[in-house]
Amino acid sequence: EDKVVQSPLSLVVHEGDTVTLNCSYEVTNFRSLLWYKQEKKAPTFLFMLTSSGIEKKSGRLSSILDKKELFSILNITATQTGDSAVYLCAVGQAGTYKYIFGTGTRLKVLA
Amino acid sequence: EAGVVQSPRYKIIEKKQPVAFWCNPISGHNTLYWYLQNLGQGPELLIRYENEEAVDDSQLPKDRFSAERLKGVDSTLKIQPAELGDSAVYLCASSLGVGTSGVTDTQYFGPGTRLTVL
Numbered sequence: 302e303d304k305v306v307q308s309p310l311s312l313v314v315h316e317g318d319t320v321t322l323n324c325s326y327e328v329t330n331f332r333s334l335l336w337y338k339q340e341k342k343a344p345t346f347l348f349m350l351t352s353s354g355i356e357k358k359s360g361r362l363s364s365i366l367d368k369k370e371l372f373s374i375l376n377i378t379a380t381q382t383g384d385s386a387v388y389l390c391a392v393g394q395a396g397t398y399k400y401i402f403g404t405g406t407r408l409k410v411l412a
Numbered sequence: 413e414a415g416v417v418q419s420p421r422y423k424i425i426e427k428k429q430p431v432a433f434w435c436n437p438i439s440g441h442n443t444l445y446w447y448l449q450n451l452g453q454g455p456e457l458l459i460r461y462e463n464e465e466a467v468d469d470s471q472l473p474k475d476r477f478s479a480e481r482l483k484g485v486d487s488t489l490k491i492q493p494a495e496l497g498d499s500a501v502y503l504c505a506s507s508l509g510v511g512t513s514g515v516t517d518t519q520y521f522g523p524g525t526r527l528t529v530l
Binding site: 345346399400402 | 454
């Protein structure tokens with residue numbers, strides 16, 4: 302059965318800390334891995350990682366994909382209270398546009 | 413560019429009543445998804461459309477759920493009759509989809525409809 306597992310389930314840190322969120326997957330016909338940030342509403346897109354793009358960076362956020370070990374990490378440096386959200390990982394399957402989501406990591410950043 | 417539009421944003425109904433959700437995807441996006449998201453869980457796919465064709469509805473409980481995307485643009489998801497366990501957020505998402513040069517499979521989500529069944 303295809304699955305995406307995120308860890309930890311929740312995390313509480315203080316402003317300025319660095320956090321690493323994990324996403325491991327067992328999905329047939331891997332196509333891409335997407336990271337989303339979800340606050341109180343719809344998920345907003347952060348990164349897409351594929352075989353041709355296994356490392357992405359945007360400001361304080363960065364992500365890598367290890368296709369051999371079947372995982373990805375999302376790194377946030379110098380965290381701010383505005384980073385508090387649920388971070389979702391989704392894996393897309395080749396040949397379809399189906400996405401399988403993990404349950405998310407709930408991050409809370411304290412001032 | 414306008415994002416994915418969903419309505420209503422909130423809906424409270426009694427069990428056994430019907431309910432419908434509407435979604436208008438980003439202009440030009442051929443692929444449309446309906447997801448269900450329970451509290452503390454990731455989104456779970458209900459149905460995916462490529463233009464007006466439902467290409468993946470294996471997770472849609474067809475005894476009570478139905479969906480349509482008649483002209484390949486906006487879509488409606490219906491539940492009839494609603495049950496207590498249907499309380500959740502229903503998310504619509506769209507992406508450029510198949511057959512577009514420089515295909516990107518980034519999905520863009522709408523704000524969701526929070527359904528409460530009493």
